[in-house]
Amino acid sequence: MGIEDQFKDKAQQLKDEAKRRAQQGQERGERGRQQGQERGKQAQERGQQARERGQQMMDDAEDRYQS
Numbered sequence: 001m002g003i004e005d006q007f008k009d010k011a012q013q014l015k016d017e018a019k020r021r022a023q024q025g026q027e028r029g030e031r032g033r034q035q036g037q038e039r040g041k042q043a044q045e046r047g048q049q050a051r052e053r054g055q056q057m058m059d060d061a062e063d064r065y066q067s
Helices: 003-066
Strands: none
Touching: none
């Protein structure tokens, strides 16, 4: 095996490694995006529950005041 073949093999190895790492990065990015969306939905739901509780407390207080 000549030096030229060694360089070609090494270049191919580096290309394959770069391609594999790029794919891994895309997969991690997609998982991160999905997890971020899920966290956002959970936070939104918690906020909605707090608003509903607050509204119920205001309604209860208003009912007591009017009674």
